[in-house]
Amino acid sequence: MLGIFSSSIMSPPDELVAAGCRTPSPKISSRALAKRFADSNAAAVSLQIGDHVHLAFTHHNQSPLRPRSFAAKDEIFCLFEGALDNLGSLRNQYGLPKSTNEVLLVIEAYKALRDRAPYPADHVVGHLAGSFAFILFDNSTSTLFVASDQIGKVPLYWGITADGYVAFADDAALLKGACGKSLASFPQGCFFSTAVGELRCYENPKNKITAEPAPEEEIWGAKFKVEGPTAVSATGLGFNNFPMEIS
Numbered sequence: 001m002l003g004i005f006s007s008s009i010m011s012p013p014d015e016l017v018a019a020g021c022r023t024p025s026p027k028i029s030s031r032a033l034a035k036r037f038a039d040s041n042a043a044a045v046s047l048q049i050g051d052h053v054h055l056a057f058t059h060h061n062q063s064p065l066r067p068r069s070f071a072a073k074d075e076i077f078c079l080f081e082g083a084l085d086n087l088g089s090l091r092n093q094y095g096l097p098k099s100t101n102e103v104l105l106v107i108e109a110y111k112a113l114r115d116r117a118p119y120p121a122d123h124v125v126g127h128l129a130g131s132f133a134f135i136l137f138d139n140s141t142s143t144l145f146v147a148s149d150q151i152g153k154v155p156l157y158w159g160i161t162a163d164g165y166v167a168f169a170d171d172a173a174l175l176k177g178a179c180g181k182s183l184a185s186f187p188q189g190c191f192f193s194t195a196v197g198e199l200r201c202y203e204n205p206k207n208k209i210t211a212e213p214a215p216e217e218e219i220w221g222a223k224f225k226v227e228g229p230t231a232v233s234a235t236g237l238g239f240n241n242f243p244m245e246i247s
Contacts, residue, residue: 001068001079002037003135003146003168004030004161006052010144010194012160015211016182019221020160022213025180030054030165033178040174045070047077053137055079066131066154068170069103075139076107081170082132082154090127106134110145114138121145121193122202133186135168144194150203152188159183172219181221184211190226201226 020027028036034054038044041058048054057068057079068081080103084090091100094108109124124145131153136145146168148156158168159179168186169175175183186192187209192199199209207228214220 001057001081001135001170002034002055002174003079003137004034004054005137005144005166006030007164007166008052009137009142010166012164012166012182013158013199015222015224016158016160016166016179016184019184019211019213020180020182023181023216023221027160027162027180027182028178029163030161030167031163033161033165033167033174036178037169037174049077049137049139053077053139055135055137069101071101071103071107073104073107074111076110076136077139078103078107078110078134078136080106080132080134082149083130084128084132085130086128087130102132103134106136110136110138114141114143120205121191121196122200122205125191126202133170142194145191146186146193147191147202148186148188150189152185156186157183158186176219184214184220184222184224187224187226190224199224204228 037056038046042060044056044058046056055077057070062068066082070079084102090105113124125147131149133148133154133156155170157172157175159175160182161167161178167175189203190199190201201207207226209224209226211222211224214223
């Protein structure tokens with residue numbers, strides 16, 4: 001899966017900008033990246049949202065344990081890869097039908113927390129159990145929300161293209177060819193939300209996330225890590241006492 005966002009949606013992370021400056025390397029434009037994805041993936045599905053967002057995915061060569069899916073509802077667009085171990089209980093918790101799959105559940109969870117109360121953004125992902133990564137864009141508010149599971153079972157990477165767009169993908173080689181050293185693995189157990197304005201760990205939201213330069217021989221330009229002691233898993237945090245139904 002691939003998500004590409006202009007600086008009007010998301011400012012390029014300083015850590016990735018710095019990584020690219022330390023070791024200049026070839027890059028391509030966001031448009032060329034989208035074309036490369038379409039050309040190299042059979043039956044790829046691409047979607048352009050306005051002038052600033054491009055989403056794409058394919059079922060080609062996907063893992064049977066980590067299927068990719070896409071859904072759009074009420075101007076919210078979401079790419080999801082993986083599977084939730086607690087999907088059944090989450091359907092019940094949110095009052096959703098049995099036909100609701102992972103990608104639709106993420107959209108409904110995001111909508112509920114966005115519309116009903118100012119709950120912390122980490123609540124959207126803190127109660128998800130399983131292997132997953134998702135890229136969600138709310139066109140009505142120009143909000144981007146990206147997250148990865150707690151132990152990184154589904155790979156997710158981010159980088160900066162030649163024209164300053166921020167790209168997310170599950171394919172490191174694809175982004176390496178587009179972003180050069182302005183590239184990093186998206187840290188596991190973390191989320192980025194433009195509404196929050198920074199990268200955060202959803203298990204330990206108060207812990208600072210830092211980036212350090214990666215060794216020259218690695219494809220990354222930077223490595224992100226969560227500082228401080230590891231807290232108890234956030235799975236289920238606050239949701240046992242958080243009844244909700246989606247009407």
